[in-house]
Amino acid sequence: MSIYVGNLSYSVQADDLTNVFAEYGTVKRVHLPTDRETGRPKGFGFVEMSTDAEEDAAIEALDGAEWMGRDLKVNKAKPREDNRKASAGGGWGGNSRQRRY
Template sequence: MSIYVGNLSYQATEDDVLTVFSEYGTVKRVQLPTDRETGRMRGFGFVEMSSDKEEDAAIEALDGAEWMGRDLKVNKARPRTPR
């Protein structure tokens, strides 16, 4: 399972997100999608952690928390729906 992280600052990097989430456990992967046209980050991302317990702890602590001037939206990622 992975975690959805919304309302990220456009200046945030994968290393920044990794640092924040690693306080709650082992981070396996951080993915920050970019816009195809501009190459700029899209303001959200996904984090995979090594266990559900660690993911739950990160969600509990970071949902609604202010980081880099923005209030984060953090929850379990839903499966992608086909267009």
């Protein structure tokens, strides 16, 4: 499992996030997604820690905390949905060729 970290400053680097979360345990991995076209950060990231207890401690301490001028949103990351299923046409807006009223 991993931790979702939202509302990050666009200047945040992986080392910055590692240093903050290291106060609560061992950081195994940090991922900061970037826009495919521009290469700019998206303003959120994911942190993996060694144990669930470490993740829980980090979430408890950092959710809502002010860091680099922003209030962080920190919680358990939700599993990524398979984009192929999401675009299969069912539900609202699933099919771009569908007529909209």
